[in-house]
Amino acid sequence: MKKIEAIIRSEKLDDLREKLDASGYTAMTVTEVKGRGAQKGILLEWRVGEYRVEFIPKVKVELVVNAETVDKVIEIILSVCSSGKVGDGKIFISSVEEVVRIRTGERGQKAL
Amino acid sequence: MKKIEAIIRSEKLDDLREKLDASGYTAMTVTEVKGRGAQKGILLEWRVGEYRVEFIPKVKVELVVNAETVDKVIEIILSVCSSGKVGDGKIFISSVEEVVRIRTGERGQKAL
Amino acid sequence: MKKIEAIIRSEKLDDLREKLDASGYTAMTVTEVKGRGAQKGILLEWRVGEYRVEFIPKVKVELVVNAETVDKVIEIILSVCSSGKVGDGKIFISSVEEVVRIRTGERGQKAL
Amino acid sequence: MINSGDTAWVLISTALVILMTPAVGFFYGGMVRKKSLLSTVMMCFASLFLISVQWVLVGYTLSFGPSKAGLIGGLQWLGLIGVGQAPNPDYAATIPALAFMLFQAAFAIVTPSLIVGSFVERIKFGAFLIFTSLWSLLVYYPVAHWVWGVGGWLRALGALDFAGGTVVHVTAGFAALAVALVIGKRIGYGKDNMEPSNIPLVVIGAVLLWFGWFGFNGGSALAANGLAVSAVVVTNTAAAAAALVWMVLSWLHRRPSVLGVATGAVVGLVAITPASGFVDPLSALAIGGIAAAISYYMIVLRMKLRIDESLDVFACHGMGGLWGSIATGIFASQAINAAGADGLLFGNPGLLWVQIVTVAVTAVFSFIVTYALATLIDLIVGLRVSENEELVGLDISQHAEVA
Amino acid sequence: MINSGDTAWVLISTALVILMTPAVGFFYGGMVRKKSLLSTVMMCFASLFLISVQWVLVGYTLSFGPSKAGLIGGLQWLGLIGVGQAPNPDYAATIPALAFMLFQAAFAIVTPSLIVGSFVERIKFGAFLIFTSLWSLLVYYPVAHWVWGVGGWLRALGALDFAGGTVVHVTAGFAALAVALVIGKRIGYGKDNMEPSNIPLVVIGAVLLWFGWFGFNGGSALAANGLAVSAVVVTNTAAAAAALVWMVLSWLHRRPSVLGVATGAVVGLVAITPASGFVDPLSALAIGGIAAAISYYMIVLRMKLRIDESLDVFACHGMGGLWGSIATGIFASQAINAAGADGLLFGNPGLLWVQIVTVAVTAVFSFIVTYALATLIDLIVGLRVSENEELVGLDISQHAEVA
Amino acid sequence: MINSGDTAWVLISTALVILMTPAVGFFYGGMVRKKSLLSTVMMCFASLFLISVQWVLVGYTLSFGPSKAGLIGGLQWLGLIGVGQAPNPDYAATIPALAFMLFQAAFAIVTPSLIVGSFVERIKFGAFLIFTSLWSLLVYYPVAHWVWGVGGWLRALGALDFAGGTVVHVTAGFAALAVALVIGKRIGYGKDNMEPSNIPLVVIGAVLLWFGWFGFNGGSALAANGLAVSAVVVTNTAAAAAALVWMVLSWLHRRPSVLGVATGAVVGLVAITPASGFVDPLSALAIGGIAAAISYYMIVLRMKLRIDESLDVFACHGMGGLWGSIATGIFASQAINAAGADGLLFGNPGLLWVQIVTVAVTAVFSFIVTYALATLIDLIVGLRVSENEELVGLDISQHAEVA
Numbered sequence A, B, C: 001m002k003k004i005e006a007i008i009r010s011e012k013l014d015d016l017r018e019k020l021d022a023s024g025y026t027a028m029t030v031t032e033v034k035g036r037g038a039q040k041g042i043l044l045e046w047r048v049g050e051y052r053v054e055f056i057p058k059v060k061v062e063l064v065v066n067a068e069t070v071d072k073v074i075e076i077i078l079s080v081c082s083s084g085k086v087g088d089g090k091i092f093i094s095s096v097e098e099v100v101r102i103r104t105g106e107r108g109q110k111a112l
Numbered sequence D, E, F: 001m002i003n004s005g006d007t008a009w010v011l012i013s014t015a016l017v018i019l020m021t022p023a024v025g026f027f028y029g030g031m032v033r034k035k036s037l038l039s040t041v042m043m044c045f046a047s048l049f050l051i052s053v054q055w056v057l058v059g060y061t062l063s064f065g066p067s068k069a070g071l072i073g074g075l076q077w078l079g080l081i082g083v084g085q086a087p088n089p090d091y092a093a094t095i096p097a098l099a100f101m102l103f104q105a106a107f108a109i110v111t112p113s114l115i116v117g118s119f120v121e122r123i124k125f126g127a128f129l130i131f132t133s134l135w136s137l138l139v140y141y142p143v144a145h146w147v148w149g150v151g152g153w154l155r156a157l158g159a160l161d162f163a164g165g166t167v168v169h170v171t172a173g174f175a176a177l178a179v180a181l182v183i184g185k186r187i188g189y190g191k192d193n194m195e196p197s198n199i200p201l202v203v204i205g206a207v208l209l210w211f212g213w214f215g216f217n218g219g220s221a222l223a224a225n226g227l228a229v230s231a232v233v234v235t236n237t238a239a240a241a242a243a244l245v246w247m248v249l250s251w252l253h254r255r256p257s258v259l260g261v262a263t264g265a266v267v268g269l270v271a272i273t274p275a276s277g278f279v280d281p282l283s284a285l286a287i288g289g290i291a292a293a294i295s296y297y298m299i300v301l302r303m304k305l306r307i308d309e310s311l312d313v314f315a316c317h318g319m320g321g322l323w324g325s326i327a328t329g330i331f332a333s334q335a336i337n338a339a340g341a342d343g344l345l346f347g348n349p350g351l352l353w354v355q356i357v358t359v360a361v362t363a364v365f366s367f368i369v370t371y372a373l374a375t376l377i378d379l380i381v382g383l384r385v386s387e388n389e390e391l392v393g394l395d396i397s398q399h400a401e402v403a
């Protein structure tokens, strides 16, 4: 099993959820994070002049899925979240060794 | 070393912390997340009628522990957090290669 | 590629970001978390007397970097965030299998 | 002759009503998504400073200046020249003319802020400022003159509007519907979560509105007398009755929500506004309770029609004001206010008829002029932000700030 | 004869006191866990609309209607029939009877909202509504009649309660203790974090309470005269002294907390309430300062006893009101208010005795009736939500909303 | 003879002004980082209870007691002995002396709370309390006596300061600059994000300030008369004009920010304060609009100089008050207030000169005394928290609380 961690623009979340839903990937966990990358920060207005916010609010979407479906999910994320502008975010893939469904205690594939 | 990531109902956190404490697992990191799974969303009231909140507030509890103790911790989580109703959450286990205690710079097992 | 997850004191974030920036590690993701470890909780004041807050606000900084640079980053984190007092936090290192830059769809090293 | 008690009451009432405009901002701001919370607060706050200035320059004289054929005030009082510390007995004989002027300013300020609820989360801030300035000129000042100006044609007809059910709420409510139709739905409307971001802030807003409304209705007596007291009493009673009924309705549906009772209270306050100087407390219970039901089901209908009149200004203010104005024609009694008239229940169906005509004229006028105005602004400068700005939220895209 | 200055002052005082009920909601709401914040705000807001309606229908006449044997008011003024714009010289000769009625309504509204602090985070909303309606009927209206009604038996005894130390705070405080004992502790009490979720909201509440209290005490003069001014002065002074003392006490313990000074201020306001029309500013310093110490150590004791009277209504309002009523018997002076009486310090121990009797009777009465009422409601409909609902929080389980 | 209308107005004005001090706390609290939000709110709240007590004991008599050579009040009214319900015709003939006393208390309370903005996020709470107590004794009470006390030397000179442009804002603004220089920059100033943590709270504060300012300026007429009304009218007008101008300036720069218009409104209110009883609405437009531009560019300059006068008390209050006082010398007209004087525009350059002298003396006096006081406190107890306490934030380090 693989964990897909996508750090995306907050405003894309609703769309992404919908597309993932439509393709049957309903389970996910979302965290509000702040990020910094090629985009550096953004300028916000103070009473007078502006100040740089070094970290930009982003959303981290985590999905644990079967290894085979990873590419499908990446594709969906790219299709929804890529605007071509700096700040679109990153996707990180890593291994998950075990999954347990708390409700039933089931483990592995069938717990996903 | 393994990382245990449990996504649980927020209202179970106090109980879980206490049980983990009692068994000697005092170190953990907690994040407020929002999730979506079998439970889909919940309905909340608007001025009139209701609206669906697609993501439900959950709590993610992360513990990095020795490989041997993983099962013990899973057991505790299951015993406290399983209500048998949809929305109880999931536990994900993955590998951690190295741990460093910032205070001392110690590494590995003894940094846990 | 490796993921470095550092759980640090919130008040160190500004300094850490600056030092990482200076060394060319500009990309990172930050999450507000609450933690518990050797430090147990802190005591806060109620109207009368005090109460223990079991979880202390911390900041989690995540950087995905090339395997070779891990030690350099750890060193920077230690230099900035180590005060020698309980509560300084931990660094966890794990493996990341793939990275995708959402903006371009690039993968691997060059997506970092 | 200036009476110090009357002056004290009108001054503090004015302060209360001015507080209502930012209160609308909090009430609305807590109901939108976090990414446009500040922009919503800002638009209401902007009504306050924008119309304050416009009113001093031209608004007061257009609304209350010597009448031109009953249609609009003359320009004699431009820049408040000639409006001083002495009373103007045409409007209020015991308080300085400037006190009446500022009390009325507060009404002119709050009215456009009400409309904000219809186009939150998608309007350009610049377009909003243009809209608000012109709307006051084209809709509010004329209607205020018709109903309240000496010589105004609806006033001459015998229309009763104690504190602005028609002038304030009907105009704002129908304008809101018009702009909503022109500007269109928010992206994702009916699909994405559009959850209220800050219900405590909504309650703070609602509570300050309730508080301010004592000045709104009580101050409209323009004196600290029995009538002012009576108006304050029925105001509180109608608000409470409406909140109670809304609670029951939402409970019948599923749960008694905080958002619901806050809305109900506001609807009750709206409905009692035109009647507040003419009815007794038991009538106020009826007016408030019925108002809640009307607005409640109007929202149900509005949602069925999938019109994104986002915060239901039409259902709450348009329908609330309409019902209140008609209810004045039913429940008004000269036993409460000798200077008023008897309504249907006291044997005078004529008043009801006048009230219906007044409301109808005002509603149609406001809807049509607003629709045309919004369309025009849309054509010339564009009402709506770009898709990306909307997705990012107005706080960042219009004001470069985050709540 | 109606005096416009007096009427203006009582009207605005009424508005201030009505604002206090939602202010209690913010004060309490910020102190509970986030998952029940809205529910706490909602219960206070519900006191406002529920009792507003009940008061118009039956509350006023039961409290102030022509006395039945000094025990309760008659039903002559049911639905406010006969309560009009003319003054009722029995209560206030220079303002409309309706003004006195609404000013008193504000007190009847705020009192049950104070009790909310004792059972937050675990009560069923329906049970709360039943409790509040019946509590007003069984405790508040009788006691208000005894102490303030013409012919009321405690009033006849010579009891002094300028603005409700006994009627409002002692009744609420002892009722709070009773309900807390019946409903029991929150799950996890004394074990889990029960941290205040929103201290800025607590401060907003406390500040609006301080502001509103000028109307509470100052308005109780029922005129804009020297006595009203004196009452406002001692109110501010006592609040400040109590906040200062609380700060010092909490600093001696460890740190001067914001929650502490906000609480201290409220306790000072409570304690000065019964005395506010009878004492001078230096006495106010003493009354406020001592009140803070009493309530502070009462909370220490309450926590030792592990009673989950969650937001210390008993310690703050029960003990604050009790001390204030007794202090009236000590510090009252006819030099401040000729219509009052001299207290112990001015050579009249008799007053102190009357005050003690009044407080004792009221406290015992409120405690017993409330205990019985809460027990009964618990038996019939159940006071408490299910365990799971409590864990999830009342906001979602009772109102389907999140703060 | 006490006039009930005047008394009602001064009482409610007092309540409004007292509300302003916590409002400053919200206004400032929302502008600092979250980790010091509560500490900021706390310092303003502490001004309220600390100075309330000090004023009753010594402040009033030092400020308004029988003059010692025009420099300071005598101690005759220590503990308010002799200050009663009868009017003191020296200050206000139609309201109780206690009413004038408490109205003035509100000014003495709010002034030190304004200074808080200069040293937020790094001052020791204990040092703050010492500073505030001594500052009031050494700066505020003397200056209040000079300008407003019967026999005060600046009053004798003919200086006009209707509601405290000099006494309140110039003293606070120049004091703020002095403390900022002594205490030094926040760690990370000019490098780390110091973003406002809660802009809605800033707006709540600004709105309550606007609301309270009607009492601040309108109440300064000490009667509910034409002058009070005129003062309220120009207050609202200047605030609106300044907000509008600030919006335009910040838009020219980049975006119209909420923080900007809230600041602009406050600056307009500051600037009109000394002039509010002497000018007409069109002058108010000018005074407010120009004030916004002055403060705006002063902040630009202050930022260039990299002085961490954190929330720009100097630019907003110091420069706003300075400009307003000078503007009084330009725009004042006896047509508005016969008891005032004509300004430059009405042919009397003498007044302008007096105003400049008054402002200069006050500014220099406040700056020097404050600088010395702050330096002394720093030497003896230390003004600043430790580096680690500052990094952790004052909420936890000074108050053991989190917002």
Ligand SMILES: Nc1ncnc2c1ncn2[C@@H]1O[C@H](COP(=O)(O)OP(=O)(O)O)[C@@H](O)[C@H]1O
Residues within 6 Å of the ligand: A007, A034, A035, A036, A037, A038, A039, A040, A056, A058, A085, A086, A087, A088, A089, A090, C027, C028, C029, C030, C062, C063, C064, C065, C101, C102, C103, C112
């Ligand atoms: N190497 C990394 N490690 C951790 N987080 C990263 C990394 N690179 C990017 N991110 C996250 O992704 C977000 C978007 O990155 P950015 O470089 O701005 O996007 P883009 O590649 O589209 O320009 C950042 O704000 C940060 O949260």
Ligand SMILES: Nc1ncnc2c1ncn2[C@@H]1O[C@H](COP(=O)(O)OP(=O)(O)O)[C@@H](O)[C@H]1O
Residues within 6 Å of the ligand: A027, A028, A029, A030, A062, A063, A064, A065, A101, A102, A103, A112, B007, B034, B035, B036, B037, B038, B039, B040, B056, B058, B085, B086, B087, B088, B089, B090
């Ligand atoms: N495959 C997954 N990937 C990421 N998060 C998941 C996944 N499955 C479940 N979750 C998280 O667990 C939470 C509970 O899941 P849910 O399916 O509702 O629980 P249950 O299995 O008890 O019905 C979700 O809200 C989500 O946060």
Ligand SMILES: Nc1ncnc2c1ncn2[C@@H]1O[C@H](COP(=O)(O)OP(=O)(O)O)[C@@H](O)[C@H]1O
Residues within 6 Å of the ligand: B027, B028, B029, B030, B062, B063, B064, B065, B101, B102, B103, B112, C007, C034, C035, C036, C037, C038, C039, C040, C056, C058, C085, C086, C087, C088, C089, C090
């Ligand atoms: N084993 C662990 N698993 C997950 N998080 C941990 C673990 N150990 C520490 N942490 C996180 O690190 C933070 C600091 O840990 P603590 O033990 O207080 O620091 P120190 O080691 O410097 O004393 C904790 O609050 C917690 O968030």
